Amino acid sequence: xxxxxxxxxxxxxxxxxxxxxxxxxxxxxxxxxxxxxxxxxxxxxxxxxxxxxxxxxxxxxxxxxxxxxxxxxxxxxxxxxxxxxxxxxxxxxxxxxxxxxxxxxxxxxxxxxxxxxxxxxx
Numbered sequence: 364x365x366x367x368x369x370x371x372x373x374x375x376x377x378x379x380x381x382x383x384x385x386x387x388x389x390x391x392x393x394x395x396x397x398x399x400x401x402x403x404x405x406x407x408x409x410x411x412x413x414x415x416x417x418x419x420x421x422x423x424x425x426x427x428x429x430x431x432x433x434x435x436x437x438x439x440x441x442x443x444x445x446x447x448x449x450x451x452x453x454x455x456x457x458x459x460x461x462x463x464x465x466x467x468x469x470x471x472x473x474x475x476x477x478x479x480x481x482x483x484x485x
Contacts, residue, residue, distance in 0.1 A: 374409055378417035386426065386442050387449065393442070397427060397435040 368374050385391040400418060404411040418435050421427045426441040
């Protein structure tokens with residue numbers, strides 16, 4: 364995990380979000396172990412309790428299972444659960460703004476991605 368942190372949110376939340384991104388991107392698959400708390404803490408130069416808090420949040424969200432003495436593992440369907448939530452969040456939070464911009468700019472839906480600038484525009 365990248366040890367660069369930003370000040371916009373707590374570090375435990377950034378660790379949480381990085382694990383979520385790893386699951387969504389397929390870097391962590393169903394049944395894969397999460398990197399150990401100790402390793403993440405050392406590599407990221409943060410307190411192990413910070414990493415543990417992030418992992419506990421992932422467990423509370425039903426994305427990982429704790430196996431006593433073995434660590435944390437990605438649960439079956441964690442990616443599907445995340446995709447469902449991310450899609451819903453996109454449709455309710457981001458899409459309305461994107462759609463409004465499309466309409467404001469006069470972009471036709473069938474031209475998106477293939478629209479070339481009109482003469483004199485670019």
